[in-house]
Amino acid sequence: MTKTKTGFTLIEVLIVVALLGILASIAIPAFTNHITKARRADAQVALLEAAQKMERFFTNNNTYVGATIGDGANDLIHETSERGYYLLSFPERPDNEDNPWARGFIVRADAQNEQAGDSDCQFFTIDHLGRRSSGPSSNCW
Template sequence: MKRTRKGFTLIELLIVVVIIGILAAIAIPKFADTKRKAYVTAMKSDLKNMVSAAEAYFSDNNSYAGYVAPTGSSGVSLTFVGSATGWAGTATHANAAGATCSIGTGTDTPAGLAEGQPGGATCK
């Protein structure tokens, strides 16, 4: 009598587990920075909204002084420093430690940034 067994051998199962482990080791680092990129994108978006609001305020009052930074989106903190001839704004995110985006115009442009720099905001 011949007996046929159905199923996988232990070696075949171990090979599959090893292959899955190798694929995971390649894929995980590629996607690990995705959340941080999303947080930086949220900061840039909030800064762009703040730019529009600050310019509207300047149009009405002919000065940036007195403008108050709006509330940022979830987790984003915005700061705004304005004078009669310029302003500087920064954004940080609670979940993106060490990441800061800044933008400015006029006499208050942050050090190291060119006024009207393409992309609008510089993030570190």
């Protein structure tokens, strides 16, 4: 009667571990990249809602002046996006004029928290004409 050996050899175990390592090195960065792109929707939704609130404000007041972004009860637009990945603000205009102004506005969403590492789309903007931009990449919307 001969005994048959069962089980795995050390070489077989090392091959399986190496294959799992290769698969993980491909899958984890792809998954992380997908999550980063999915979180960009948080900025897009927040900016579209902000633009809608600004238009409603203009309809009621015939100006954008006086609209505010913050965490207070009287602020028109909430300072952080719904999921907290972006911080909303009125950026300084290139001509050093006030933002919002009587007939226009620009709202900006800057990546923060877990999304701060998004090097392609660090910020998004929308203005009173519906023009959208992002940076440094221009195809984030």
